[in-house]
Amino acid sequence: MTRSAKDEVQPFSSDRNLHVVAVTACATGVAHTYMAAEQLEKLAKLYRFSIKIETQGVLGMKNEITDKDLLDAELTIIASDITINNPARFEGCRIINVCINSLLLKPAEVISAIRKSLNLPRGNVIDL
Numbered sequence: 451m452t453r454s455a456k457d458e459v460q461p462f463s464s465d466r467n468l469h470v471v472a473v474t475a476c477a478t479g480v481a482h483t484y485m486a487a488e489q490l491e492k493l494a495k496l497y498r499f500s501i502k503i504e505t506q507g508v509l510g511m512k513n514e515i516t517d518k519d520l521l522d523a524e525l526t527i528i529a530s531d532i533t534i535n536n537p538a539r540f541e542g543c544r545i546i547n548v549c550i551n552s553l554l555l556k557p558a559e560v561i562s563a564i565r566k567s568l569n570l571p572r573g574n575v576i577d578l
Contacts, residue, residue: 479507
């Protein structure tokens with residue numbers, strides 16, 4: 451079975467070297483936090499962009515995003531159903547806010563939002 455043209459993966463340009471940082475967090479901080487991180491890793495591999503993912507869960511904050519990570523990043527994805535720790539550090543960044551279920555069930559919408567956000571100036575927020 452072959453994919454139709456609209457189903458073909460259109461990776462981000464390799465000459466752009468897109469760098470993304472992300473935070474995943476859910477109310478209980480267990481399964482969905484890590485499922486969201488895994489989904490973002492799959493999308494990064496498929497669409498050829500680099501990503502650093504901070505998880506906030508029952509195990510605390512893991513793989514914390516640094517100031518250098520933020521300087522290098524072109525985009526921040528916050529995949530969360532709760533208020534994340536220290537959201538002020540992302541002020542001035544391009545941000546996509548997405549609930550975890552949307553990320554898991556509609557990843558194409560997240561990719562579309564990434565493409566759209568890259569044409570916007572820093573400081574813009576897209577809510578999915």
